[in-house]
Amino acid sequence: MRILHTSDWHVGRTFHGVDLLADQEQVLAALADQVADQRVDVVLLAGDVYDRAVPSAEAVAVCTRALERIRDAGAVIIATSGNHDSAPRLGAAASFAAAGGLHLRTRVAELDTPVLCTDEHGPVAFYGLPFLEPDTARHALAEPAARSHAAVLEVAMDRVRADLAQRPGTRSVVLAHAFVVGGESTGSERSISMGGVETVPASVFDGVDYVALGHLHSPQTLTERVRYSGSPLPYSFGERDHRKATWLVELDATGLGAVQRLDLPVVHGLSQLQGTLPELLNDPAHAAAEEHYVSAVLTDEVRPLDAMRQLQKRFPRAVHLEWCRPGGQPAMRYAERVRGRSDADVAHSFLTDVRAAPAAAEAHLLERAFAAALGKESR
Structure with missing residues (x-):
């Protein structure tokens, strides 16, 4: 059986205020092409289908x-809800969708009821674990003592293993949305911490042939059978060097046979640029970034006026801009920086930090303003 592992589509997400729907549609169409080209039987979507509870x-x-393209390519789809999804909304028409080959596993009570698929070697049981928020899941699982992610996942996996024990000779796959020890975050994931503890050990998933993880946004191999596929698009500049991918998983007669990485196309790259505004606008070394999403740090002595509009003439997808005056800021606390200084000196430093050193006429206006204020106080 050939299985494609994907996760964290986050459909509807924006990137620094820019709508990504066109980019998402393009990369998900490429994912459907992988399904057709590789003759995939089952596609796994391990949570965070949408970016918000009400898309x-x-x-x-x-x-x-995107789901229709995957079904047209010949694959059954099994999807779970992540921490960004509303499980009740995503799974509202689950029984109806299953008749068309889309299996939505969003109910905690059904996590040990597998989707069964069959190949020439026999059945494969797919267990979809929706995101298990501890305070909610422990009541649904009737385990009031399970107060952490690790505890509720252990209870869930005990139930999965118990069901699997009643199906001798059945190979098994688990979908889960969690932060597993050994995984590396990218900065674009929403924290799932409760009480300061959000990670779970990979050993929680012992006893199954493959674990398709979601939540972390870069492709990662924790063990041969426990992997993150990552998101199909980068959702932070911290992911600018990541190549997005899916995992093509092959199950043979005895269990996990092979896993192959399939790279997804880069729709628009990400670039972080630094320099003065004239340098960024004219340096030919930045030509490749003209089609990228751009985050720029300006190092001009004086903060340029209307800098974003000027940048976007060359980099239409510039989405983030900051100014860092050369020399930086002293690494000391505010109280230490202002101790013993007059109000006028502090105001001069503020203007220098946020824009540039005040002109003589501006400095004179500040002196008059402080003198007037002090005069009123004395009267």
């Missing part, structure tokens, strides 16, 4: 078209 109509339309 927009446009996001739902993009996601629906």
